[in-house]
Amino acid sequence: xxxxxxxxxxxxxxxxxxxxxxxxxxxxxxxxxxxxxxxxxxxxxxxxxxxxxxxxxxxxxxxxxxxxxxxxxxxxxxxxxxxxxxxxxxxxxxxxxxxxxxxxxxxxxxxxxxxxxxxxxxxxxxxxxxxxxxxxxxxxxxxxxxxxxxxxxxxxxxxxxxxxxxxxxxxxxxxxxxxxxxxxxxxxxxxxxxxxxxxxxxxxxxxxxxxxxxxxxxxxxxxxxxxxxxxxxxxxxxxxxxxxxxxxxxxxxxxxxxxxxxxxxxxxxxxxxxxxxxxxxxxxxxxxxxxxxxxxxxxxxxxxxxxxxxxxxxxxxxxxxxxxxxxxxxxxxxxxxxxxxxxxxxxxxxxxxxxxxxxxxxxxxxxxxxxxxxxxxxxxxxxxxxxxxxxxxxxxxxxxxxxxxxxxxxxxxxxxxxxxxxxxxxxxxxxxxxxxxxxxxxxxxxxxxxxxxxxxxxxxxxxxxxxxxxxxxxxxxxxxxxxxxxxxxxxxxxxxxxxxxxxxxxxxxxxxx
Amino acid sequence: xxxxxxxxxxxxxxxxxxxxxxxxxxxxxxxxxxxxxxxxxxxxxxxxxxxxxxxxxxxxxxxxxxxxxxxxxxxxxxxxxxxxxxxxxxxxxxxxxxxxxxxxxxxxxxxxxxxxxxxxxxxxxxxxxxxxxxxxxxxxxxxxxxxxxxxxxxxxxxxxxxxxxxxxxxxxxxxxxxxxxxxxxxxxxxxxxxxxxxxxxxxxxxxxxxxxxxxxxxxxxxxxxxxxxxxxxxxxxxxxxxxxxxxxxxxxxxxxxxxxxxxxxxxxxxxxxxxxxxxxxxxxxxxxxxxxxxxxxxxxxxxxxxxxxxxxxxxxxxxxxxxxxxxxxxxxxxxxxxxxxxxxxxxxxxxxxxxx
Numbered sequence: 001x002x003x004x005x006x007x008x009x010x011x012x013x014x015x016x017x018x019x020x021x022x023x024x025x026x027x028x029x030x031x032x033x034x035x036x037x038x039x040x041x042x043x044x045x046x047x048x049x050x051x052x053x054x055x056x057x058x059x060x061x062x063x064x065x066x067x068x069x070x071x072x073x074x075x076x077x078x079x080x081x082x083x084x085x086x087x088x089x090x091x092x093x094x095x096x097x098x099x100x101x102x103x104x105x106x107x108x109x110x111x112x113x114x115x116x117x118x119x120x121x122x123x124x125x126x127x128x129x130x131x132x133x134x135x136x137x138x139x140x141x142x143x144x145x146x147x148x149x150x151x152x153x154x155x156x157x158x159x160x161x162x163x164x165x166x167x168x169x170x171x172x173x174x175x176x177x178x179x180x181x182x183x184x185x186x187x188x189x190x191x192x193x194x195x196x197x198x199x200x201x202x203x204x205x206x207x208x209x210x211x212x213x214x215x216x217x218x219x220x221x222x223x224x225x226x227x228x229x230x231x232x233x234x235x236x237x238x239x240x241x242x243x244x245x246x247x248x249x250x251x252x253x254x255x256x257x258x259x260x261x262x263x264x265x266x267x268x269x270x271x272x273x274x275x276x277x278x279x280x281x282x283x284x285x286x287x288x289x290x291x292x293x294x295x296x297x298x299x300x301x302x303x304x305x306x307x308x309x310x311x312x313x314x315x316x317x318x319x320x321x322x323x324x325x326x327x328x329x330x331x332x333x334x335x336x337x338x339x340x341x342x343x344x345x346x347x348x349x350x351x352x353x354x355x356x357x358x359x360x361x362x363x364x365x366x367x368x369x370x371x372x373x374x375x376x377x378x379x380x381x382x383x384x385x386x387x388x389x390x391x392x393x394x395x396x397x398x399x400x401x402x403x404x405x406x407x408x409x410x411x412x413x414x415x416x417x418x419x420x421x422x423x424x425x426x427x428x429x430x431x432x433x434x435x436x437x438x439x440x441x442x443x444x445x446x447x448x449x450x451x452x453x454x455x456x457x458x459x460x461x462x463x464x465x466x467x468x469x470x471x472x473x474x475x476x477x478x479x480x481x482x483x484x485x486x487x488x489x490x491x492x493x494x495x496x497x498x499x500x501x502x503x504x505x506x507x508x509x510x511x512x513x
Numbered sequence: 514x515x516x517x518x519x520x521x522x523x524x525x526x527x528x529x530x531x532x533x534x535x536x537x538x539x540x541x542x543x544x545x546x547x548x549x550x551x552x553x554x555x556x557x558x559x560x561x562x563x564x565x566x567x568x569x570x571x572x573x574x575x576x577x578x579x580x581x582x583x584x585x586x587x588x589x590x591x592x593x594x595x596x597x598x599x600x601x602x603x604x605x606x607x608x609x610x611x612x613x614x615x616x617x618x619x620x621x622x623x624x625x626x627x628x629x630x631x632x633x634x635x636x637x638x639x640x641x642x643x644x645x646x647x648x649x650x651x652x653x654x655x656x657x658x659x660x661x662x663x664x665x666x667x668x669x670x671x672x673x674x675x676x677x678x679x680x681x682x683x684x685x686x687x688x689x690x691x692x693x694x695x696x697x698x699x700x701x702x703x704x705x706x707x708x709x710x711x712x713x714x715x716x717x718x719x720x721x722x723x724x725x726x727x728x729x730x731x732x733x734x735x736x737x738x739x740x741x742x743x744x745x746x747x748x749x750x751x752x753x754x755x756x757x758x759x760x761x762x763x764x765x766x767x768x769x770x771x772x773x774x775x776x777x778x779x780x781x782x783x784x785x786x787x788x789x790x791x792x793x794x795x796x797x798x799x800x801x802x803x804x805x806x807x808x809x810x811x812x813x814x815x816x817x818x819x820x821x822x823x824x825x826x827x828x829x830x831x832x833x834x835x836x837x838x839x840x841x842x843x844x845x846x847x848x849x850x851x852x853x854x855x856x857x858x859x860x861x862x863x864x865x866x867x868x869x
Contacts, residue, residue, distance in 0.1 A: 332733050335733075349725075349727060352725070353724040354724065356724060364729075367714045368729075371714075372713050372718050374713075
């Protein structure tokens with residue numbers, strides 16, 4: 001904000017993909033010498049906006065001006081040349097090449113076609129010195145930590161006389177010390193007059209470094225705010241888009257007495273489960289018939305908790321007791337043997353096997369548990385599949401079509417059926433209602449309530465707080481990859497308090513003893 | 514008209530239609546070129562004729578390709594099958610040649626058991642490299658492809674081992690029920706592999722692992738075991754093929770036995786409709802694929818195509834077969850042809866109504 005003239009202005013940007021309106025009439029301004037945070041949940045349109053800005057996508061409507069001149073880039077290379085550089089979440093560099101090669105790859109200084117290696121190394125050293133980094137530029141990039149690699153990527157980006165630097169979730173794989181180092185460099189670049197666009201899911205970091213915040217939701221602009229004037233709670237509200245008073249009442253289901261449910265031996269009790277770089281150690285108990293909600297923003301570590309409980313990732317330490325007996329959850333197969341089921345949020349990559357039929361997808365987990373030598377008799381298969389096609393209202397009701405031909409909601413139901421067939425004692429549902437229409441959503445919510453009444457324990461993960469509140473007996477709140485609170489879902493708990501907990505992380509109130 | 518059209522579509526849409534059509538066209542072309550091509554005669558209680566020869570000669574390839582189908586379905590590949598053929602043949606022939614009575618059935622059975630045992634161990638080696646250690650299949654099996662030839666040479670001490678054993682010779686050239694024994698062996702192997710994969714859940718689990726390894730793991734499948742098993746089955750199939758190849762000539766040549774059969778086998782699998790990316794596999798398609806390749810080889814001889822150009826001829830036909838098989842190519846071809854009628858005539862596949 002050293003200059004009152006924006007370096008970059010985007011006005012009335014709209015962008016649609018077949019069937020999806022990714023951006024609708026979004027305005028965005030970036031001033032020289034500021035760090036500007038772009039906030040929003042996944043699917044809010046952040047990455048689309050960045051891709052429009054850097055020329056990966058064309059705009060349908062709207063104009064972009066850079067330094068007051070209309071600009072439209074046909075690709076990232078052209079955007080680079082105009083001074084708009086991007087550093088992506090995953091470091092897009094070659095770890096087997098040297099630091100200097102990585103900085104200059106594709107634009108090496110040449111003499112008569114031959115690369116001037118001496119010049120490459122000299123200029124690389126100069127660039128890194130500007131960032132206060134003292135590295136051996138001939139060493140392979142892979143020999144440095146992820147944080148250093150990230151900074152080399154930044155060095156590569158600012159070499160192209162960058163005026164606008166876009167950092168897309170640069171901190172997601174860094175630890176606290178590395179984040180501090182990155183922020184130091186960001187402040188230095190900001191003071192040199194570079195405009196930095198910063199995308200992150202970490203609220204604390206936004207408040208630490210950003211001067212201004214732009215919030216997107218569902219492809220639309222919610223607003224642009226001074227960081228100092230926007231409390232964290234309001235930011236969360238604006239991102240999620242729920243006014244506190246519009247939440248529906250909690251159904252009778254979740255009113256069952258938590259104390260009564262939590263009598264006796266817990267079905268699953270983990271203590272100090274955690275994984276470096278994924279989620280800080282946490283403890284959690286789940287009883288039969290209990291629905292535990294897992295609330296938190298996307299990227300707060302909810303899925304990571306689920307994966308540890310299912311053995312999809314291994315915990316670094318800690319203990320688990322199942323029915324009070326010490327046990328372990330090291331592989332999915334082992335978790336399934338203990339009666340745990342897991343519906344991944346990533347249906348396509350981690351859920352369905354697209355080639356196989358609906359029937360085969362449904363019986364897969366049960367068959368895997370029995371082993372290939374004991375095939376489920378075809379009549380039994382047909383009975384089970386028929387039962388769940390009817391119970392979950394799966395369409396088309398022909399179990400022999402490849403599952404890839406089904407809509408997303410129906411694929412989700414096939415996955416649910418896959419686990420219900422195994423009759424699990426604990427079912428982990430990671431965003432089971434995301435991206436499916438309202439009818440299917442209600443059906444799945446009803447089903448969860450029914451299952452828990454029947455004695456099944458459910459770990460219910462959702463970004464939608466109303467859904468979590470309606471179904472859960474207990475809500476565990478995730479924030480910045482930590483489980484910051486476990487709240488009993490009694491009369492006093494509402495979305496307001498959950499949001500406060502997400503925003504501040506201070507509202508520690510253990511529902512567990 | 515519309516009805517005929519849709520029946521035509523259903524027929525051409527069947528996954529076996531194009532491989533079968535190619536085979537039919539090849540046989541027809543041969544018959545036109547040489548009218549006696551399809552004739553079969555009964556001599557001394559045995560059937561003779563080119564079609565019978567094609568079936569007999571394709572038996573080893575069918576065997577190797579059956580195992581290859583399973584391996585490819587897991588998303589892998591087995592380059593070592595040719596070497597395995599040479600090793601199994603070499604062990605069997607070497608053992609028989611050392612015995613005083615080469616015509617004893619007991620000797621031959623012992624020889625087969627020994628060779629099969631070693632082949633299973635080598636298949637397990639491949640399986641461990643891929644499924645336990647996690648080496649890429651093409652590299653893991655390349656090791657045995659190269660080293661296996663050396664191993665076969667070591668067993669035969671660099672010589673071509675000639676044997677004189679009627680029972681062993683029968684594996685390649687014997688007859689049963691007027692037909693060559695090799696045809697029955699291949700048929701039995703096909704039925705066995707089919708039963709092993711389709712009567713158990715092994716086939717589905719292999720397809721699941723090859724189709725989406727991550728999802729399979731999260732469904733609780735211990736994929737290592739089935740991948741391991743696929744390589745062992747492939748080795749067993751290759752071993753039997755090796756017996757047949759060496760029995761055909763009553764001698765074991767560590768260098769030549771089963772040379773390049775892995776490439777023919779991969780080709781047969783792909784022609785049969787199994788994707789190299791893994792997933793769904795089709796044993797019947799693989800068998801038709803193997804028959805196509807053998808028919809092609811026989812055609813080259815029958816048409817007196819000179820040895821210098823025969824490989825080129827084969828290559829051209831294979832390219833044509835693969836193109837006809839490829840849906841993308843057929844779509845482009847038929848779109849061009851359909852320029853005349855209005856776009857409405859392009860009856861789309863009926864879209865499924867899938868309300869959520």
